[in-house]
Amino acid sequence: MVAFNEIPYDWLKPGVLVEVRPNYDRMGAVPYPARALLIVQSLAGGAGVAKTLYRITRPDQGRALFGAGSVGADMVEAFKKANKTSDVYAIALADAAAAVAATGTFTFAGTATSSGVAALYIGSVRIAIPIIVGTTAAQAATAAVAAINAIATLPVTAAAAAGVVTLTAKHKGEVGNGIGLAFARRDGDSVIAGLAVTVAAMAAGATNPNLQDVLDVIAAEWFTDIALPWDDATTLGLLAAELATRYQAMGKRDAQAYLGHRGTFGGLTTKGALTNSPFISAIGAKNSPAAPWVWAATLAGVATFQLANDPARQLRTLPLPDIEAPPTADRFTDTEQNLLLGGGISTFTSLADGTVTIDRIVTTYKTSPLGVPDRAWLDIMVPKTASRVRYDWSSYVALMYPRHKLADDDSPAAAERDAVVTPGRMHGSWATRCKLYERWGWIEGASDTVAQSTFARDDSDRNRLNASQQIIIIGNLMVLAAALEFQV
Known part of the structure; x- marks a missing residue:
């Protein structure tokens, strides 16, 4: 007997009554609502309100919402360069009240005996300082400060004293430590005779915002991919717990998080050991021109698009747009990369032209709850494919059997x-x-x-x-x- 939803069982008036409804027996894949989230840090100059979700459609929205030179501006731009079509939102936290800003220096010494251009690098941005014969260290430093402060999108401000250019991160907190500084880094950059430049890396930034403030806001929101700029132990502990809860049967809000790390082989090994989560994927580099949060947002952009198209297909060989490879001396060997993969750090390949492509994206899961080495969740495709199958099957059952009764197989x-x-x-x-x-x-x-x-x-x-x-x-x-x- 056919069960009707709209036609009364005792209708007597003559006529033809036709109830229209879909049949899902042969339906294809249930549309998957890929939805990315950028958790960012904002500056006071931005128009956005902290702990508020904003839908991102244009790469320049980050600058307006979170301030020029902010982590938020960088992450929004990086994601949109890597992924122009996926639905993406951003939510920001301001600097922690007790946070300390990182600092670094360019120290000029001597007097130029030749002319040329002193090429300073802050992140991936090249700042060209014209130098003529007779330029002193103090004059060069003053010129550098003027050039740096003229670029509003840089993540630092500069001040000069006695030939020393001191750079201070616009953000307070650990993020400032990830800003790369370099001098004459690229082939073709000149070294000015008589004028030496020494670089001291950005350091001493401390105290990140409290991730829980964002997690509370998005507790009921569906996001499939999340990128964030902080990688301290406290943040990662909160993140791992949140993602584990989301992935549970009763959570039904599956998400994968993406992080960028900056450090030596030993430093990245330590970072990889901070979590043991199937739902966190981190990628790390030593002395990369791109900041860690740019790596995170770019990887999230690529992964959101590609794994929504096919959750089971590896991401190898896909380029990370605008991510510049670290100097050759700072690239990890094959053996080091193999060890990093085993330690929960994803790897990349540097091509001859400086392009960076994905090598292998793994999760930070390494051992079972009993501490036994376990590769069950090694690759990002495992949680992504399991999540996709579960979403499709759950949706199919809800569509196919929305009001059905349940009986034994031999029931009349x-x-x-x-x-x-x-x-x-x-x-x-x-x-x-x-x-x-x-x-x-x-x-x-x-x-x-x-x-x-x-x-x-x-x-x-x-x-x-x-x-x-x-x-x-x-x-x-x-x-x-x-x-x-x-x-x-």
């Missing part, structure tokens, strides 16, 4: 009524969806895993159907190991 009602579902019928629906997931390249071995899956009514609650649903997430070609044998 199941044979006579179309508004009755049984464990066997649900098992059949799972088999149908798994065939689609396999065709789409999300899973493999569907015939075996469907056979291993079980559906049964709960012994204590006749309104509940319990299931064990097995899948094998498809692999990716990461390593080709071969023995090349020559015959003699």
